[in-house]
Amino acid sequence: MRDEKRKIALNKNIKIISGVILTLFIAIMGYMLYFQAVLAEDIAARPGNVRAAVERNRVLRGTIYDRNGSILSKSERQDNESQKRIYQGGAPFAQALGYATKSVVTGLENIMDKTLVTDEFEMNISRNNFLEVLKDPTSIIHRTKVGNNVITTLDTELQKKAYELLGDALGSSGSIVALNPKTGEVLAMVNRPSYDPNNLDQIYEELNKKGGDEGVFVNKAARSRYAPGSTFKIITLIAALENIDGVEERIFEDKGKLDVKAGVAIPNVNGNIYGRINLEEAFSVSSNVVFGGLAIELGGDKLADVASRFGFNKELSFKGINIGNSTITPHSKNDDGLLAQTGIGQGEVGTNPLQMAMVAAAIANDGRLMSPRLINAVQRYDGTTKETYEPELYQTVANIGTAQTVKAYMKNNVDSSKSDVMKVLSGIRGAGKTGTAQDKYVLTSGEEKAVINSWFVGFAPFEDPEIAISVVVLDGGSGGGKAAAIATELMKWYTENR
Numbered sequence: 447m448r449d450e451k452r453k454i455a456l457n458k459n460i461k462i463i464s465g466v467i468l469t470l471f472i473a474i475m476g477y478m479l480y481f482q483a484v485l486a487e488d489i490a491a492r493p494g495n496v497r498a499a500v501e502r503n504r505v506l507r508g509t510i511y512d513r514n515g516s517i518l519s520k521s522e523r524q525d526n527e528s529q530k531r532i533y534q535g536g537a538p539f540a541q542a543l544g545y546a547t548k549s550v551v552t553g554l555e556n557i558m559d560k561t562l563v564t565d566e567f568e569m570n571i572s573r574n575n576f577l578e579v580l581k582d583p584t585s586i587i588h589r590t591k592v593g594n595n596v597i598t599t600l601d602t603e604l605q606k607k608a609y610e611l612l613g614d615a616l617g618s619s620g621s622i623v624a625l626n627p628k629t630g631e632v633l634a635m636v637n638r639p640s641y642d643p644n645n646l647d648q649i650y651e652e653l654n655k656k657g658g659d660e661g662v663f664v665n666k667a668a669r670s671r672y673a674p675g676s677t678f679k680i681i682t683l684i685a686a687l688e689n690i691d692g693v694e695e696r697i698f699e700d701k702g703k704l705d706v707k708a709g710v711a712i713p714n715v716n717g718n719i720y721g722r723i724n725l726e727e728a729f730s731v732s733s734n735v736v737f738g739g740l741a742i743e744l745g746g747d748k749l750a751d752v753a754s755r756f757g758f759n760k761e762l763s764f765k766g767i768n769i770g771n772s773t774i775t776p777h778s779k780n781d782d783g784l785l786a787q788t789g790i791g792q793g794e795v796g797t798n799p800l801q802m803a804m805v806a807a808a809i810a811n812d813g814r815l816m817s818p819r820l821i822n823a824v825q826r827y828d829g830t831t832k833e834t835y836e837p838e839l840y841q842t843v844a845n846i847g848t849a850q851t852v853k854a855y856m857k858n859n860v861d862s863s864k865s866d867v868m869k870v871l872s873g874i875r876g877a878g879k880t881g882t883a884q885d886k887y888v889l890t891s892g893e894e895k896a897v898i899n900s901w902f903v904g905f906a907p908f909e910d911p912e913i914a915i916s917v918v919v920l921d922g923g924s925g926g927g928k929a930a931a932i933a934t935e936l937m938k939w940y941t942e943n944r
Contacts, residue, residue, distance in 0.1 A: 502548075503528060508562040508593035510543060510554065512602045513631070513822060519543055519555070535602070537640040538609035541665035542600070542632075542820070545643040553665060554766050554820060558596050565590045566826055592827035598766070599631035599822050607939055611932045612638035612919070616887065616897075618928070620919040621667035621799045624936065627807035627905060627914040629837040630816030632767070633940075635667045635800070658888030659920070669770035671796035672918055675883030676732045676926075677901045678791030680805055680852060683729060685752045686740045687848050693740075694725050694851075700735045709783020712738045712790070715882055715924055729855045730862050732880065734790045741789020746776030749788060755843040756805050756815065758797070765835055766820030772797035791883060803916035806878070806903040808841075809856065810911035813849030815840045853877060857908050867927065871906070871934040874941050878904020878933065880926025887920060897921035902929035906937040913940045 506529055507521040518535035531546050533539070544553015551559050566589070608622045624634040641653055641662045653662055664670065686693050702719035704712040714720070714734045720727070728736035741749060753774045754760065762769040775794035777785040787793030800818065808815035817840040824833040844852070856877035860868050871878065881901030886894045900922025905914040915933045922928035 502563055504591060505563050505565045505589075506592045507531065507546065508595045508827070510558075510562075510596045510598060512598055512600045512605075513633075514602065516602045518598065518600070518602070533643040535605075536644065537642045538605050538636060539600070540640045540643050541637045541663070541667070542635045543643075544665075545646055547646070552663065554596070554598070557766055557768070558821070561596060561824055562593045564594055565592055566594075590827050594827065594832060595825040595829075596821060597823040597825060598820055599626075599633065600635070600820070601633045601944070603943070604634045604936065604940060605636060608634045608636040608932075608936055609638070609640070611935060612636065614639040616895075617921045617923075618919060620899075620917065620922065620929075621670070622915070622917050622932065622936070623667050623799045623803040624913055624915045624940070625803050625807045625818060627810040627911050628816065630764075630807070630818045630840070631822070631837075632800075632818055632820045633913065634936075635665070635820070637662075637666050655890065657890045658892070660888075660890045666798070668767055668798055668800040670798050671770060671773070672798065672899060673793075673795060673883040673885045674791040674797050674802055675881035675899065675901050676734075676737075676791055677802055677805070677879050677881035677903045677916075678795055678797075679729065679732065679737045679789070680809065680856075680879055680903070681752050681756070682737050682741055682744075682749060682789045683725075683852055683855065684844050684848060685744050685748050686725070687851060688752070688844070689744055689748055690740070697722050697724055698728055698733070698736045698739070700728070700733050702735065704735045704738045704786055706738075706742075706783040706786055708781050709787075712783070712786050726855050726858060729879075730859050737789050738786030739789075741785050742779060742782045744789075745779055746781075746785055746788065749785075750774050750776035752843075755841050756808065757801060757840075764817050764819050767800070767818060769800055770798055772801040791881060799916040799918050802901070802903050802918075803914055806905050806916060807914035808843045809849055809852050810877075810905035810914045811849075812846045812853070813842055813844040815843050853908070856904065860904075865927070865930070867931045867934050870938065871904070871930070874938050875907035875909065876904055876934065876937055877906070877908050878902055878930070880930050882924040882926060895921075898924055900924075900926050900929040902926050902933045904933055904937070906941055912944070913937055 509520040510518045512518055518539055519533045521529045521531050523529055544555040546555040612618060612620055619638040622636045626633055639662050700720035700723055702714055702717055712734050720731050720733055758772045758774045773796045777788060784793050788795055804815055817838040819835060821835055823831055826832050856879055860872045860876055860878055883899045883901060885897050885899050887897045888894055897920060900919040903916045905911040915937060917929040917933045919928040
């Protein structure tokens with residue numbers, strides 16, 4: 447009886463030990479599989495890993511497409527089993543997409559790097575290969591060695607047309623951003639001057655010598671900072687409509703300049719005197735006197751509050767895009783000169799074209815600002831969908847009544863203008879706001895050049911907006927003429943062809 451109990455206890459212990467050994471074996475085998483299938487690429491990509499370049503080359507980098515399936519950048523295997531990145535989009539897409547070399551990856555290529563170099567794998571285990579698995583657990587992993595593809599929101603034809611409308615010389619260079627106001631999709635994001643990433647080896651050293659505003663590697667459309675000029679009056683207008691009772695019925699006296707207690711008087715552009723005007727007229731003629739005065743009446747905190755809803759003074763990062771900080775300083779009423787400058791988009795206000803495109807898009811979309819994004823989907827190597835990205839609401843920046851009032855004011859700006867450009871824009875039911883901004887252009891030497899930047903933000907068509915746009919032309923002159931002409935041409939083409 448005692449021997450029988452001893453035998454039962456021994457069998458029990460053997461089962462426990464066997465179970466522990468089997469569990470450990472499965473755990474070790476599972477870790478090895480997990481390491482090979484998941485962790486290996488992360489470890490290989492860590493800075494300082496000497497095998498990083500070799501490991502990255504093992505998987506053929508995925509392809510980047512535009513929204514309609516046109517190839518923007520792809521990789522091809524070379525005779526020596528290395529791979530070459532080919533940028534079919536060329537210079538128009540250079541800053542938005544970035545580039546990928548053995549040691550440096552920038553732009554969208556960097557943001558989506560892990561996706562582009564991650565391939566699909568399958569695990570195949572059966573009775574027939576069980577012994578092989580015991581010898582080498584990784585033998586059941588079958589990899590495609592071709593990375594995932596990225597489908598962007600960009601429209602190649604619109605992107606190229608925008609690029610053609612800008613030149614590389616100061617006075618015509620600048621940036622353009624076009625958004626779908628209902629979805630946040632970036633339809634175009636263009637910078638001039640630019641470069642051809644296909645010739646990067648030959649031109650990198652020379653281009654890298656350029657700094658400041660002359661540099662070409664930074665996506666200035668999303669990351670540079672400029673004074674927005676009168677386009678910022680959209681934000682001042684929202685703050686006034688929300689906080690000053692009866693402001694739409696008020697009659698303002700515009701004598702051509704606004705006297706302040708602290709600082710120098712603020713004149714209208716060209717010293718224009720507009721006399722007795724209401725709020726809509728003041729917005730249409732872009733009266734610095736009226737909007738500087740409204741800023742003083744509102745105070746810096748109320749202006750900054752409205753601006754913050756659009757993303758000012760915040761770190762912003764969206765799908766496929768890293769955005770530079772837009773800034774506004776909430777001056778007190780004691781600093782009335784600086785406060786008035788803020789209200790007209792000068793002084794301590796800085797932003798980028800993407801941010802101002804977001805302002806136009808939110809107004810076009812009745813106060814609902816959709817998160818901008820540069821990616822629509824991720825595909826596997828065989829073209830099947832792996833992940834899709836849907837529109838997301840970033841912020842309601844104004845109630846629908848306020849937004850529609852601003853929207854109507856922007857439409858009136860176009861319809862009441864005597865400019866030939868604005869007559870064309872009126873013909874496609876467009877709306878917008880021009881801007882003139884005194885700013886500084888930083889040369890490679892570090893020297894600063896005073897410039898007058900030309901701005902335009904707007905959308906079309908008014909009743910059912912399909913495109914919202916922001917254009918800045920560096921040293922483009924006063925009145926927003928150059929920027930408005932470019933924006934009108936692009937919106938007209940888009941509404942007629944898409």
